[in-house]
Amino acid sequence: MAILERITRNIDNCIWNPGVEAFPVKNKYTAGVAGQKFFEELKSNGKICGTTCEKCQTTYVPGRIYCEQCFSRLDKWVDVGTEGILFSYTKVYKNKDGSGKENPTLMAAVKIADGLIMHRLGETNLDKLAIGIKVKAVLKEKTDRTGSINDISHFAIV
Amino acid sequence: MEDKTVISGGTALTDEEINSGKIFLTEDSLNCAYAWDAGVAIKHYLAELKKGKIIGKECKKCNRIMLPPRMFCELCFIPSGNWIYVKDTGIVNTFSICYVHWDASRIKPGEKPHLPAVIEIDGASPGMGIMHILGEVDPEKIKIGMKVKAVWKPEKDRTGSITDIKYFKPL
Numbered sequence: 001m002a003i004l005e006r007i008t009r010n011i012d013n014c015i016w017n018p019g020v021e022a023f024p025v026k027n028k029y030t031a032g033v034a035g036q037k038f039f040e041e042l043k044s045n046g047k048i049c050g051t052t053c054e055k056c057q058t059t060y061v062p063g064r065i066y067c068e069q070c071f072s073r074l075d076k077w078v079d080v081g082t083e084g085i086l087f088s089y090t091k092v093y094k095n096k097d098g099s100g101k102e103n104p105t106l107m108a109a110v111k112i113a114d115g116l117i118m119h120r121l122g123e124t125n126l127d128k129l130a131i132g133i134k135v136k137a138v139l140k141e142k143t144d145r146t147g148s149i150n151d152i153s154h155f156a157i158v
Numbered sequence: 159m160e161d162k163t164v165i166s167g168g169t170a171l172t173d174e175e176i177n178s179g180k181i182f183l184t185e186d187s188l189n190c191a192y193a194w195d196a197g198v199a200i201k202h203y204l205a206e207l208k209k210g211k212i213i214g215k216e217c218k219k220c221n222r223i224m225l226p227p228r229m230f231c232e233l234c235f236i237p238s239g240n241w242i243y244v245k246d247t248g249i250v251n252t253f254s255i256c257y258v259h260w261d262a263s264r265i266k267p268g269e270k271p272h273l274p275a276v277i278e279i280d281g282a283s284p285g286m287g288i289m290h291i292l293g294e295v296d297p298e299k300i301k302i303g304m305k306v307k308a309v310w311k312p313e314k315d316r317t318g319s320i321t322d323i324k325y326f327k328p329l
Contacts, residue, residue: 023190031182033169039182147182 031147037077038062039147046139048152050080050113061115082137083158084112089121089129110135110155120154134158199227202241208318210310214244214282225282244281246308247329251276251287255297271297277306277326293325305329 031039034051041049050061051074058069061080066073088109093101106121106129122138123129135155145151175181196204199215203226206213215227218239222231225244230237253275257265265271273292278285292300293309306326316322 025188025190028183028185036182
């Protein structure tokens with residue numbers, strides 16, 4: 001077989017295909033100390049919580065256990081409410097795997113206190129959107145919440 | 159001066175805590191799928207195994223008949239020549255009586271040991287052999303140089319794999 005003769009159909013050749021299970025590489029990534037507290041509040045009480053660094057006058061959302069400016073340990077948790085302002089948004093035409101979306105969706109960065117939460121936007125009318133408008137988290141029913149960022153169904157314009 | 163340093167040593171979690179669902183986590187797995195192309199020579203070799211035949215390839219310079227076949231002679235560095243059918247009989251070149259499984263776990267009491275062996279196939283050049291297993295034989299009676307013959311799977315069960323030969327048995 002000449003070098004230029006390409007094998008175009010792999011199925012014609014004997015290939016050894018052990019499949020996806022050949023290297024079972026699985027991982028579990030925990031939310032961490034602060035994440036655990038944040039999601040627990042979201043799941044059980046429907047609250048979005050942050051931590052405040054009094055020295056730096058900063059409230060992190062989602063809460064962290066360290067201030068990233070002064071490295072202080074943060075243990076003062078505050079309920080920051082479910083409202084925030086639209087910091088940025090983008091229209092998404094593709095799925096995670098690169099295939100086209102039938103109906104484009106809107107993703108938003110919502111500023112709550114001094115933190116940003118990336119989430120879906122319920123609004124589809126671009127004319128109604130402007131950076132700086134108020135948006136509010138729409139939570140799932142308590143029984144449907146699992147302690148994930150998806151416990152917030154989406155953000156809606158107030 | 160008061161030392162306000164707080165040392166955080168991380169948080170140990172037990173399996174129970176992880177599995178209880180109380181610890182929030184995301185699970186993911188990497189897609190490590192792969193397929194390994196057998197190549198031109200081995201492709202042909204496996205296709206012939208499916209037919210119940212063993213095929214080698216000759217080197218026109220050193221006159222060796224190479225088994226398994228390869229596309230070039232590794233001694234002469236020239237492309238190999240004709241495809242040559244060899245027999246499905248041979249002699250035991252070396253063997254092992256193996257009391258552990260492939261995953262290194264020990265065989266259970268009463269279980270027969272594995273008998274991997276290198277078989278020099280008749281028709282191929284001396285020393286040309288394939289790694290396989292021996293069967294229908296008392297492990298105590300295996301000898302180097304012993305004549306053996308391939309025991310094939312029924313044709314319908316063959317897949318074009320070295321396991322199309324079930325094992326080699328004494329002749």
